[in-house]
Amino acid sequence: MSKEITPRNQDYSAWYNDIVKKAHLAENSPVRGCMVIKPHGFAVWELMRDALDAMFKKTGHVNAYFPLLIPKSFLSKEAQHVDGFAKECAVVTHHRLMNDPNGGGVVVDPSARLEEELIIRPTSETIIWDTYRDWIQSYRDLPLLINQWANVMRWEMRTRPFLRTSEFLWQEGHTAHATQQEAVEETLRMLDVYADFAENFMAMPVIKGVKTANERFAGAEDTYCIEALMQDGKALQAGTSHFLGQNFAKAFDVTFLSKENQREHVWATSWGVSTRLVGGLIMTHSDDEGLVLPPKLAPIQVVIVPIPTPQPEINDVAEKIMRELRDLNITVKYDTDDTKRAGFKFAEYELRGMPVRIAIGKRDIENNVAEVARRDTREKTTISLDGIGNSIKQLLDDIQQNLYNRAKHYRDEHITRVDSFDEFIDVLEHKTGFISAHWDGTAETEETIKEKTKATIRCIPLNNPHEDGVCVLTGKPSKQRVLFAKAY
């Protein structure tokens, strides 16, 4: 066991914090609720960003950038939206500092008060729709498919690195369409993109679903989500895609002239994923030895460690392996640091989640082999140097697939159908995970269950089979099961 990390079964939160710190993903900043994302953590985010960005481009979107600061008045234009965000906005009130006349350093210059206060964006719907009003005149301007990569700020009460920070990085797509149908299709298309990304890059199985009214985005008609299950049995909302109807179009007066020369409000969507995904990645795969990264999101996929230290004979072999791997588009590092011992490096690379480690010593070279260790199972095997590139490529694919299978198996084992409230409580407390149960469809029942158990309805799965039953709390008739869980 790693001597750096609190075991998961002892204290899951401490384990998570240890991983973040010891794998050099992020550290706390001087400002409460903010974090410094360190190079290793940022590299993971960059891989996520690049993969998603390519998927957005493929589905016809382009990137733009809207400002950080939003006039306060914009936020109040859509009633639901204000309610949702007003409580957690940072507000810029002044534009100048001055030396404290009493010698206490710098203070806010009271004479520099802003005429209209500015909000640091908690999300960009308002400023974007205010802008779209001028960009959209005709049906020929539609659909408008724009994404932005940005930071946003929500003044959170309690924060955890990556999972919930006051400032976080994300992408937000904002699209405008001529018809409701197109907008709904777009909403679902992007949900599919997220699910595809989560499963094929993050190796994190997700359930696609729609949120109940309680959990819906402020200002949306429908909020769709992908929900993942973490190793401690708590659910994580990993991405959301909103059908906004004409709410923002009406609030910001965004209209177009149709082919029939009719003035109509546009239909809108927005969708986003954030650095929270890094937290989800950690909690899906990692173990008591440290971070475990799926090969597709590993900043470096393979490390070669010379045993005991770099020397010409080993360097030559390492160079040759590196060329072979790079020809196969595998990222590789040869660790030539001779100030650290091999054992230390092994532990350190495991801590950082490197998927594959190759160790080479003179003994191996004599036998024309290398020792290969895979991070997911921590198995070590000896493989031939002949064709090692393809062996490693195959291994990386296996690891990616194995991580997904493992996570999916855990997830599937932790979806429990229950038909009584006693059972509901029992499963929630002892087995944890998702609970599939009938619900009478009312916000009151959802609220009562939340108060009694801390579990919320994570989603109503898409393509949910209809099934007659009775609500697990009230006994009223229900047409389908929904997924409950405690959530991050």
Next chain:
RNA sequence: CGGGGUGUGGCUCAGCCCGGUAGAGCGCCUCGUUCGGGACGAGGAGGUCGGAGGUUCGAAUCCUCUCACCCCGACCA
């Protein structure tokens, strides 16, 4: 905003009750011996003890005020 806690080298903390030369481990630097799973030895650098005020011959230690952070709850991605 309630309840609990902590501020002492880069990190984790001891010292405080009972005032008297600021300590340990880890990390860092140098040299040497090592090296197939987190090496060992010797030497070395590094702190106005969160801040302000007070008591005292003398304050990390006692008193007052203040600031910050962490954990647990109410809000959220």
